[in-house]
Amino acid sequence: MIRFVTSNRGKFVEAQRLIEDLVQADLGYTEIQADTLEEVVLFGLKELSSRLNSPFIIEDAGLFIEALNGFPGVYSAYVQRTIGNSGILKLMDGVENRAASFRSVVGYAAPGMEPVLFKGELRGRIGFEARGAGGFGYDPIFEVDGRTLAEMDLAEKNMISHRGRSMKALKSWLESR
Ligand code: IMP
DSSP states (O other): OEEEEOSOHHHHHHHHHHOTTEEEEOOOOOOOOOSSHHHHHHHHHHHHHTTOOSOEEEEEEEEEEGGGTTOBGGGHHHHHHHTHHHHHHHHTTTOSOOEEEEEEEEEEEOTTSOOEEEEEEEEEEEOSSOOOSSSOTTGGGEEETTEEGGGSOHHHHHHHSHHHHHHHHHHHHHHHO
């Protein structure tokens, strides 16, 4: 059994579909303001390691928009909470370059070992309007081959997504030990 420390049910459901051994733990930890997802994850792992004495993972993800020099990036959660998808669409009004990527960094920690990180990326485009009812967060405005992630079911999103990739990398590592 591996704990996935997160308050985000959507993330947990996606990960658990790939790694059946996961159990959600809504414990809360400090998400520092840093320049990279990796730093946020490493800090969280360290803090939680002093509170948990069994294997666990955490994950940090972000949306990086090329025309906005990578914004919202590490500020993705704050931006989603404040201006939301409609705010991003406004920022992108009249912007021709719609290229964007989602990145995910998963960190695994267990007693007596150094933490290990796994990464995943999904390249796509910011749409012109929100579409679809699935997924969460930025999914309705993030398109891959003309369809938003919110228009895909969980299995399809997992097959291509940043989180699907980072979780599959973790899974292969767990199986190879
Ligand atoms: P965090 O990893 O929980 O800090 O997520 C950062 C922000 O990105 C939150 O607002 C999430 O809702 C959003 N987010 C993370 N992963 C995804 C995803 O797979 N699709 C859409 N939005 C996401």
